[in-house]
Amino acid sequence: xxxxxxxxxxxxxxxxxxxxxxxxxxxxxxxxxxxxxxxxxxxxxxxxxxxxxxxxxxxxxxxxxxxxxxxxxxxxxxxxxxxxxxxxxxxxxxxxxxxxxxxxxxxxxxxxxxxxxxxxxxxxxxx
Numbered sequence: 436x437x438x439x440x441x442x443x444x445x446x447x448x449x450x451x452x453x454x455x456x457x458x459x460x461x462x463x464x465x466x467x468x469x470x471x472x473x474x475x476x477x478x479x480x481x482x483x484x485x486x487x488x489x490x491x492x493x494x495x496x497x498x499x500x501x502x503x504x505x506x507x508x509x510x511x512x513x514x515x516x517x518x519x520x521x522x523x524x525x526x527x528x529x530x531x532x533x534x535x536x537x538x539x540x541x542x543x544x545x546x547x548x549x550x551x552x553x554x555x556x557x558x559x560x561x562x
Contacts, residue, residue, distance in 0.1 A: 437556045440467050444551050447544065454540075455491055458484050461543050468550045477546050483536035484543070490532045497528060 447460040465473075465481050473481075501521065551557045 441556050458488050464547050480538050480543055484538050494528055494532055
C-alpha cells in the first residue's frame with residue numbers, strides 16, 4: 436500500500452494537466468493518508484474540493500449530450516431560441532460550479548507530503 440501511495444503522490448507532484456485530475460488525486464491521497472487528527476482547515480478544504488469534484492462531474496454529464504449534439508450538426512445556429520436557451524442554461528450551471536469556498540492546492544499538497552514523509556513512505560532531501 437505504501438508503494439501505491441508513493442506512486443500516487445509522485446504523480447500528484449508531477450501533475451500538469453487539469454485541476455480536476457489534480458483534485459481527484461488530492462482527495463484520493465487524503466483518503467489513504469488522512470486520520471481523525473486532520474487539521475480543521477485542511478478538512479474544510481478537502482470537503483470543498485470534494486463538493487467541487489461532484490459539481491464538475493454533474494456539469495460534465497450535462498455538457499456531454501450537448502457537445503455530441505453540436506458535433507452531429509455541421510453548424511450551430513445561435514439564432515435558434517432553443518439553442519440560445521440551452522447555452523444560457525449551461526452558462527448558469529457553469530457559474531454555479533464556482534464557489535467562494537477556499538481551496539489552497541499548495542497547502543493540501545504540502546500536508547500530504549508531510550504525512551507521507553512522517554510515515555516514512557517517502558524521503559525528502561533537506562526536510
